[in-house]
Amino acid sequence: xxxxxxxxxxxxxxxxxxxxTSLDVNEPIWERFFxxxxxxxxxxQEPDGKPDIAPKHLAIPMSWDNYFGFVCTPRHATYTNVQRxxxxxxxxxxxxxxxxxxxxxxxxxGDGGGKPVLNAFDTMPAKKVDGVFVTGGYVYLECELFKIIxxxxxxxxxxxxxxxxxxxxxxxRISDADDQDLLRKAPLFAYLYPGRFASIADTNAFxxxxxxxx
Numbered sequence: 001x002x003x004x005x006x007x008x009x010x011x012x013x014x015x016x017x018x019x020x021t022s023l024d025v026n027e028p029i030w031e032r033f034f035x036x037x038x039x040x041x042x043x044x045q046e047p048d049g050k051p052d053i054a055p056k057h058l059a060i061p062m063s064w065d066n067y068f069g070f071v072c073t074p075r076h077a078t079y080t081n082v083q084r085x086x087x088x089x090x091x092x093x094x095x096x097x098x099x100x101x102x103x104x105x106x107x108x109x110g111d112g113g114g115k116p117v118l119n120a121f122d123t124m125p126a127k128k129v130d131g132v133f134v135t136g137g138y139v140y141l142e143c144e145l146f147k148i149i150x151x152x153x154x155x156x157x158x159x160x161x162x163x164x165x166x167x168x169x170x171x172x173r174i175s176d177a178d179d180q181d182l183l184r185k186a187p188l189f190a191y192l193y194p195g196r197f198a199s200i201a202d203t204n205a206f207x208x209x210x211x212x213x214x
Contacts, residue, residue, distance in 0.1 A: 043089035044081030069159035095199035
């Protein structure tokens with residue numbers, strides 16, 4: 001059972017009392033503060049065989065095994081394309097591809113057609129599923145549909161099993177290389193919702209407790 005506001009206030013330490021703002025959870029809260037996420041380009045195939053590419057930031061591995069998922073909505077072509085074909089691709093773009101990543105979110109033609117802007121994208125075919133990647137990225141995933149979970153109000157979670165994965169050599173971790181040097185050479189593209197992005201090149205090793213298991 002949720003605590004009342006009074007109970008929550010009594011439970012605050014002296015350091016936090018008066019420093020917190022309670023948000024109205026009857027409305028979406030996510031634009032009231034920044035959250036850090038990756039941003040990926042999900043590729044699907046239209047009914048006419050042409051590729052569709054859409055940026056997604058609510059997108060993560062779904063377990064320690066080879067599953068990947070992203071949030072979508074049945075109102076979008078990405079959802080209906082995955083539902084129809086049973087496959088999708090994932091391109092992790094680089095920070096310098098921010099313009100292309102943004103343009104991939106352009107609206108479709110008013111007559112129900114595709115996105116003309118995608119004609120400017122350089123793509124390459126996937127190897128195991130019907131689909132394409134955006135060239136210039138650093139990680140590419142080929143996925144077969146695992147489950148679609150509807151019911152997050154207007155949104156759905158689309159999950160896939162990774163059946164093929166490809167990593168650019170400059171982004172591939174190897175045992176005798178320093179992770180920090182790798183990230184400086186191949187920075188990561190991070191999305192700070194809502195509406196900002198960052199290039200992550202300087203990092204620190206996380207202080208894992210001894211004996212910690214995933």
